Amino acid sequence: MQSQTETKAGKVLSKNEKWELIKKRIKKNKLIYLMILPGLLYFFVYKYIPMYGLIISFQDYKPYQGIMGSQWVGLEHFKRLFADPDFWMIFKNTLVLFGLQLIIFFPVPIILSLMLNEVRSMPLKRSVQTLIYIPHFMSWVIIVSITYVLLTMDGGIVNGLLQQAGFQEVNFLLNPDWFRPMYILQVIWREAGWGTIIFLAAIAAVDAQLYEAAKIDGAGRFRQMWHITLPAIKGVIVILLILKIGDVLELGFEHVYLLLNSSNREVAEIFDTYVYTAGLKQGQFSYSTAVGFFKGLVGLVLVVIANWLAKKAGEEGVY
């Protein structure tokens, strides 16, 4: 940026000359602006206009009146939201699922990549990787559907095996107690393998000499992992942790919606599914927009805080 203000001779340019220079560069790049125009138009229409649309959460929005004609109600919807017992249910469910993601799911790819890193046979390592990446490419519909045909009491193999082993059949799909384990196991099934890629890349960048030195000092494999591999991927872990915390409220509408049914609602309803039901099914546009707005704001604040904390801790932030 500094170079803009100085010519090659080092003479400082006047404001006018600087402006002329920028104009020249803009002109030179007119085709580039043309190129990015469709993309920017997309972001404007489908990302920024909806942000403007958030103002309906302060209105009593009626589709036929539009944003311009609808009545303003101030913070009415937010007051209703915080007074609604459903809100605290959703809030708790969201926090619990997030906690499960953080405590149970998050370490799995790290552990898997440490384990994969210890495999010396390349063909074996590659085969394992090939298999554990597969579920990532399956839609949630497929993951949930497979779970369904495996777990159903109506001829599913799991209940069949339980019966043969002399146990009672379990109604995994409807019993609220099974929702959370099922949710987190599906997340692990679909994403844990894929999640190793980024850690494996970070591990691959570790200087092999460090391991040699540690070995000479008599460090076993666990101690090498602890003192060399883990510190080496600490930065990546922190970045992914920030991203995860920023995503605290993005638990996956599709996934949860597909698992949701009338008997597990008390543990499975989260912000997104609630917005969908209240907004699109019941037509409470303004109220559900307020719910979504609250969720989005909390998410934004959390990313900013997490990023700031990471920078404070001496790590590179996300942005």
Next chain:
Amino acid sequence: MIEDKTAGGRLFTVVNITLLLLFALLCILPFMHVIAGSFTTSAELAEKAFVIFPTEWSIDAYKYIFSTDTIFRALLVSIFVTAGGTLWSMLLSVLTGYGMSRKDLPGRRVIMFFIVFTLLFNGGMIPTFLVVQQTGLLNSLLALVIPVSINAFNMIILKTFFQNLPASLEESARIDGCNDFGILFRIVIPCSMPAIATISLFYAVTYWNTYMHAILYLEDASKWPVQVLLRQIVVLASGMNYDGSTYMDVPPPEQSVKMAVIVVATIPVLLVYPFLQKHFAKGALLGSVKG
């Protein structure tokens, strides 16, 4: 690295590999069971006596699901959306990504912030729905594509890749009289095929798996992509008679039929996967370069 030849080291290796293989097996066993189950009779499935190898093979489930055009139509929709959507998204992402890769572009940082901010905050489901409605896409297949034209992450991966191409390539083309479009299409794109292949695959998988936008924006059941039909058949167990014409007298689909529909929705991804795995992994890393 020196191989660890102590007894403890060997035990570690054995336990480590066993656990990894177990995890890998658990990842794919459900798929294998469903594929096997789709190729057997319901009677055999009712016995629940096999996991991967049934004693009796049968393609009745497939005959059944392909006996009407319901699933063909859904597959056709999915193929159409996947092909068209991928092309459209790639066109926009490459154009935007290339533009943003030009370091001498005035306003580049502001524009980049404009794009990245959408990753941190968005209007959410209802306001987006209203925009989709107002732009006339409701109940049109375009609603599965246009509102998700560019995935900002994918665009940034492309931008990073373009940035790392040697600048001399572009300069020589410029001397030969190419304009910016010429440089992009004759030089930059041919030199970026690995990145372009990877991102195309990401888009294609996303479009093939599309579900949420279909239930949000499509009312007409004849426009359902295969994922929505799958959900309808497997979980809602309402049969395939949404249009009132087919399978009217048939009870909820049997286990083997559900499995066959799962296989039909899964197979396209599963078939291309082995050939493309390398690209996928590379793409994930390209994306991580910039955090």
